Structures are given as structure tokens and as C-alpha cells.
Amino acid sequence: MKTEDHSFLKSETIENVSQIFKVLADPTRIKILYLLSQEECNVNHIAEVLEMSQSAVSHQLSMLRNLRLVKYRREGKTLFYSCDDEHVISLLKQAIDHSEHH
Amino acid sequence: MKTEDHSFLKSETIENVSQIFKVLADPTRIKILYLLSQEECNVNHIAEVLEMSQSAVSHQLSMLRNLRLVKYRREGKTLFYSCDDEHVISLLKQAIDHSEHH
DNA sequence: CATACATATGAACATATGCTCATATATAAT
């Protein structure tokens, strides 16, 4: 068993980094995270704004929740989601800025 | 036809950002880019260090070349690859630093 | 408690992705 696949990076680090970027690699999640970085939203609102099914949004939020990238609060029947990871939002915004200015 | 799927981000921006992060989402490419960020390498050297087949490395380099993330120079039969996109390396290193210090 | 509304979840399916295997191309040396 090798604990490292690379002389300089721990395999654990590589897996973590890969996971962060996998989240950010999907257009749907980019839109969701960018939206949530601007305002707290409930699930249906996200679905409407992004023109996606409630189910698809909910599945993605489930993933983002498990990775602790978003959090939520309940208000009656409604769940309000917001971002919970400044670092990931920072990476996203840098990539957006770079893309927009090139 | 909608030119934007999101009120704030152009669909072109979303695609570009997604593509950047897709590149960085794969463990193999993380290792290759990190290695190349430290030293110029030929293909066989990358394959040896990362314990991968020459073909697998070459396929990945092909992709990185097409996206202009790496460049190469020839010396006889050997091709020496190096990084050609500071911004992408910057994103990668930030994610690595963050992962290592948490 | 029955119904409606908001959200979550499991299964199935289609597409994307990364590898291997075989083979092609390019350069150098004999």
C-alpha cells in the first residue's frame, strides 16, 4: 500500500482537492453556488431562477450539504439555503473574474 | 434561445469556468499540473513518477495542450512539458494550501 | 386527521470521462 501517489502531495490532499474542484466543475452547481453567494434562497426559488426541476436542485443541494458547502434554515415548510464555505466561493469567484476578463 | 441561463452570469462564462474546474477535478491532472509547476518534465518521466502508463499520460497532456494549460519544447526525440497558465496553477495551489491546512 | 405544499430521496437511464490496448508518427542512430 502506498500512502502517497506523488512525492510531494499526500494522496489525501489530492483527493480533497479533486473533490473541491469536482463540485465546481458542474454548470448547475456553479449557478447554484453563485446564486447562493449573493442571496439566501429557498429550493423552489433556485429551481425557478435556474429553470431546473425541483428534484434536480434538491439532489444538488443534498450533495452541497453533505460537503458542508451550504447550510440551511427552516421557516415553516420552506428551507432557506445559503453558502457555508468562503474558500470555495473565493475559488469560484476568481475563476469567474478571470473568465470574464479574458 | 436564451443567451443566459442565469441572470448574473453569461452562459459562456459558466462554460469557461466549468471547463477550468473540470480540468482540475481529476486526480491525475492535479498530479501532472503540480509536477509541471515545479519542474519541466518529459512524458516518460511523468509516467514514471506518477506510476501511470505512457499512453494515459499522453492522453492527458493532449487535453492540457488543447486547453493551453501546458506547452512543450522538443529536444531530439524527447518532449519537455511545462505549465503555460499561471491562473490555473494559482487556483490549484490555493486549493492544495487550503486542504493541507484544515 | 385529511389535504396541500415544500422538499428529499431512490431507481433507472443516458452521457461523459479516463483508462487500456493496439497502432501510428516522429526523430535519431546504425
Next chain:
DNA sequence: ATTATATATGAGCATATGTTCATATGTATG
């Protein structure tokens, strides 16, 4: 020219991923 070395590339395959569809769960209200 033939052979060896370094790298590239196409096809095929197995796995991962994101969506849809159907259904479940949770909460408020009559």
C-alpha cells in the same frame, strides 16, 4: 533503409455523473 526510442492517437470499455420520474417525508392548515 532498418531499427530503436519517445510520444501520440483511435477504438473500446468500465465507471462516474447528472437528470428524470415516481414516491416519500415533513410541516402547516382546515
